[in-house]
Amino acid sequence: AQTVTQSQPEMSVQEAETVTLSCTYDTSENNYYLFWYKQPPSRQMILVIRQEAYKQQNATENRFSVNFQKAAKSFSLKISDSQLGDTAMYFCAFMLYFGNEKLTFGTGTRLTIIP
Amino acid sequence: EAQVTQNPRYLITVTGKKLTVTCSQNMNHEYMSWYRQDPGLGLRQIYYSMNVEVTDKGDVPEGYKVSRKEKRNFPLILESPSPNQTSLYFCASSSTTTNEKLFFGSGTQLSVL
Numbered sequence: 001a002q003t004v005t006q007s008q009p010e011m012s013v014q015e016a017e018t019v020t021l022s023c024t025y026d027t028s029e030n031n032y033y034l035f036w037y038k039q040p041p042s043r044q045m046i047l048v049i050r051q052e053a054y055k056q057q058n059a060t061e062n063r064f065s066v067n068f069q070k071a072a073k074s075f076s077l078k079i080s081d082s083q084l085g086d087t088a089m090y091f092c093a094f095m096l097y098f099g100n101e102k103l104t105f106g107t108g109t110r111l112t113i114i115p
Numbered sequence: 116e117a118q119v120t121q122n123p124r125y126l127i128t129v130t131g132k133k134l135t136v137t138c139s140q141n142m143n144h145e146y147m148s149w150y151r152q153d154p155g156l157g158l159r160q161i162y163y164s165m166n167v168e169v170t171d172k173g174d175v176p177e178g179y180k181v182s183r184k185e186k187r188n189f190p191l192i193l194e195s196p197s198p199n200q201t202s203l204y205f206c207a208s209s210s211t212t213t214n215e216k217l218f219f220g221s222g223t224q225l226s227v228l
């Protein structure tokens with residue numbers, strides 16, 4: 001079975017600064033996807049970024065980038081130039097490439113951007 | 116607009132009173148799934164369906180039922196709700212052929228008194 005661990009329950013950062021959210025996972029499989037989801041106060045689950053495990057290059061989406069370390073089973077999210085709208089709960093998630101489309105989630109990190 | 120629609124968004128009920136949370140998607144997705152979100156536990160899968168008439172248990176199926184009679188609909192049924200089923204519920208869907216992202220509904224906050 002796969003597990004996902006987010007060791008930072010809460011974080012806060014000043015607006016315009018950079019923040020990194022940590023995520024580690026455990027799996028014996030070699031082919032999988034990793035995701036970061038954002039959940040603002042509206043409760044909507046919003047996909048922030050996706051990484052395929054077979055790709056060595058780290059995924060980037062505008063101000064959001066990941067540091068994917070496959071050997072260490074680490075998948076951190078970096079938010080640059082943080083904005084007030086980034087205030088949300090962030091979930092790291094894992095999905096097997098050949099499986100039942102199931103997402104295994106971490107427990108989340110509540111991020112607050114301070115004006 | 117491509118979307119997953121859940122109803123209701125909020126529901127308060129009493130122990131033992133059967134309820135159904137509906138989920139519908141307009142993207143012709145084969146795969147649909149239900150998750151529950153609890154503080155400190157993240158989201159956990161309840162049931163999933165790979166296609167019409169094909170359903171299977173997720174990690175926390177006890178106390179829940181589902182059905183998939185039509186491709187677009189995947190209702191979640193609580194036959195005898197209990198307070199430990201108070202939670203935020205999400206329906207999600209995706210295409211198994213294109214391997215695109217999972218689309219989530221807006222969530223249903225359920226309180227069982």
